[in-house]
Amino acid sequence: MFQSYAIARDAAAQGQRCGATPVAPKDDTIRLKADEAVYSEGEYAFAIYQVEAGAVRIYRLTSNGQRYILSFCGKGEWFGLEKGNVRTDFAEAVCETRLRLFRSNRDAVVPIDLLHIALTNLAKAQCKQLVITEQSALRRVAAFVQEMANLHPGEPEFDIMMSRSDIADYLGLTVETVARSFTKLREKRILCLTGKLQRVVRLLDREALIALTI
Amino acid sequence: MFQSYAIARDAAAQGQRCGATPVAPKDDTIRLKADEAVYSEGEYAFAIYQVEAGAVRIYRLTSNGQRYILSFCGKGEWFGLEKGNVRTDFAEAVCETRLRLFRSNRDAVVPIDLLHIALTNLAKAQCKQLVITEQSALRRVAAFVQEMANLHPGEPEFDIMMSRSDIADYLGLTVETVARSFTKLREKRILCLTGKLQRVVRLLDREALIALTI
DNA sequence: CGCCTTCTTGATATGGGTCAACCATGGTGG
DNA sequence: CCACCATGGTTGACCCATATCAAGAAGGCG
Numbered sequence: 025m026f027q028s029y030a031i032a033r034d035a036a037a038q039g040q041r042c043g044a045t046p047v048a049p050k051d052d053t054i055r056l057k058a059d060e061a062v063y064s065e066g067e068y069a070f071a072i073y074q075v076e077a078g079a080v081r082i083y084r085l086t087s088n089g090q091r092y093i094l095s096f097c098g099k100g101e102w103f104g105l106e107k108g109n110v111r112t113d114f115a116e117a118v119c120e121t122r123l124r125l126f127r128s129n130r131d132a133v134v135p136i137d138l139l140h141i142a143l144t145n146l147a148k149a150q151c152k153q154l155v156i157t158e159q160s161a162l163r164r165v166a167a168f169v170q171e172m173a174n175l176h177p178g179e180p181e182f183d184i185m186m187s188r189s190d191i192a193d194y195l196g197l198t199v200e201t202v203a204r205s206f207t208k209l210r211e212k213r214i215l216c217l218t219g220k221l222q223r224v225v226r227l228l229d230r231e232a233l234i235a236l237t238i
Numbered sequence: 239m240f241q242s243y244a245i246a247r248d249a250a251a252q253g254q255r256c257g258a259t260p261v262a263p264k265d266d267t268i269r270l271k272a273d274e275a276v277y278s279e280g281e282y283a284f285a286i287y288q289v290e291a292g293a294v295r296i297y298r299l300t301s302n303g304q305r306y307i308l309s310f311c312g313k314g315e316w317f318g319l320e321k322g323n324v325r326t327d328f329a330e331a332v333c334e335t336r337l338r339l340f341r342s343n344r345d346a347v348v349p350i351d352l353l354h355i356a357l358t359n360l361a362k363a364q365c366k367q368l369v370i371t372e373q374s375a376l377r378r379v380a381a382f383v384q385e386m387a388n389l390h391p392g393e394p395e396f397d398i399m400m401s402r403s404d405i406a407d408y409l410g411l412t413v414e415t416v417a418r419s420f421t422k423l424r425e426k427r428i429l430c431l432t433g434k435l436q437r438v439v440r441l442l443d444r445e446a447l448i449a450l451t452i
Numbered sequence: 453c454g455c456c457t458t459c460t461t462g463a464t465a466t467g468g469g470t471c472a473a474c475c476a477t478g479g480t481g482g
Numbered sequence: 483c484c485a486c487c488a489t490g491g492t493t494g495a496c497c498c499a500t501a502t503c504a505a506g507a508a509g510g511c512g
Contacts, residue, residue, distance in 0.1 A: 157410030196371030
C-alpha cells in the first residue's frame with residue numbers, strides 16, 4: 025500500500041539498505057464522533073493512523089453481511105498498515121476519538137518504524153487467535169475485560185465504551201452470550217458494572233479474572 | 239529480534255531511509271525429518287526461514303498443555319520473524335522438509351523485505367481468524383482443504399501431509415469432528431481420500447468446495 | 453501373532469445459538 | 483406533562499452442533 029513501502033521494496037531489491045519512513049505534516053489530527061468511519065473496504069490506502077484518544081474498531085463484513093471485528097485499537101496503537109494499496113477492512117471510531125494521520129511521504133521528518141508496527145499487530149492477532157479458539161465464552165469475555173483493563177492501568181474503574189454487540193462481533197459470540205458471561209462475572213464477584221449502559225467496569229478480583237484467562 | 243532490524247530502527251530514528259536486510263551465506267540449507275524441531279519457545283531468535291520443500295507447523299502450548307497451531311508454512315513461505323529476540327512459539331517440520339535459513343547479518347548479499355513478510359503473515363493470521371470464528375466445522379475443514387489445494391495448483395491429487403490431529407489443533411476442533419467433516423465432504427462427492435492414512439486428497443468438485451468456504 | 457498408531461464411527465452430554473419477552477433509559481411530539 | 487417509540491441490555495426456554503467418551507477398523511512392525 026504505502027508509497028514509501030513500495031520505494032523501500034524497490035531499493036531493497038537493488039541490494040541497498042533502505043527503510044520505509046512516511047511522515048506526518050505539522051498537523052494531521054483527525055477528530056471523530058462515535059461510529060464515524062476512518063476508511064472503508066476498497067478505498068485507496070494512502071496513510072496509516074495512530075490513536076491519540078478514544079478507540080477504533082477494525083472490521084470486515086462477510087459475504088452474508090456478518091460483521092467480524094479483527095481488533096480494537098486504543099491509545100497509542102497503530103492501524104491502517106496493509107499489504108496492498110487497497111483497504112481490505114473498515115475502520116470506525118468506537119467513541120469520540122482523536123487520531124494522528126501519517127501519509128506516505130518521502131520527505132521524512134518523523135520516521136516511523138513500519139516493521140515494528142506490523143509485528144506488533146501480528147502478535148496481537150496471534151494472541152487473539154489463541155483466545156478465540158481455545159476458550160469458552162466466559163474465558164473469552166474475561167480475556168476481553170483483561171485486555172480493556174490493560175488499557176487503563178491503575179484505574180479501579182474504567183469505561184469499556186464498546187457495546188455488547190461490538191464485544192460479541194469481536195469475540196465471535198452473540199450479544200446474549202456476552203451479556204450472560206458478564207452476569208456470571210458479576211455473580212462470581214469478579215467485577216461490577218455501572219453506568220446507564222452497563223459499560224463501566226469496576227474490577228473486584230483481578231486475580232480471579234486472570235485465573236480465568238489462563 | 240533481528241540485529242539488522244535493530245539497526246534499521248536506529249537508522250530510521252536518525253531520519254535516514256534504511257531497511258532491514260539480513261543475508262543468506264552461500265549455503266544455509268536445513269534438511270529435517272518429520273516432526274523435527276526448527277526452534278522452540280524461549281530460544282534466542284537469530285534467524286528467519288523460508289520453506290523450500292515440505293511444510294512447517296508453527297504452534298504454541300497453552301498452560302494446560304493444549305497445542306494450538308498458529309499456521310502451516312508451505313513452499314515459498316517465510317516464518318520465524320518475531321517482535322522480540324526470544325521465540326514465542328515452536329516450529330516443527332510436518333514431513334520431510336528443506337529450509338533456507340537467513341541470519342541477521344549486515345553484509346547484505348540477498349536483501350529481504352521483512353516488512354512484506356510481516357504483512358503477509360499478518361494477512362494470513364487475519365484470514366484465519368475469520369475462518370475460525372465465523373464458520374461451522376464443515377466450513378473450516380473446507381477452508382483448510384482449499385488452502386492446501388492452493389499450495390498445489392493444477393494438481394488433481396495432493397498429499398496434505400498433516401495428521402487429523404494437526405488439522406484439529408489448527409482449526410480449533412477435535413480429531414473426531416475433523417474426521418466427520420471429511421466423511422461429509424466425501425458423502426457430498428466434493429473430494430475423495432486415498433493413501434494409507436487417508437491424507438491424499440482428490441478434489442472432485444472444486445466449485446462446491448469454494449461455495450462452502452464463502 | 454500381538455501391540456501400536458491413526459483414522460473412523462456411534463452414543464451421549466453440554467455450551468452456546470436462536471427466538472422471544474422484558475426492563476431501563478432517553479427522545480419526540482401532542 | 484405524559485404517551486409513545488427506539489435503542490441497548492438482560493433473562494428464559496429450547497435446540498442443535500460439537501465435545502466427550504468409547505469402541506472398532508486398517509495398516510505397520512517387532
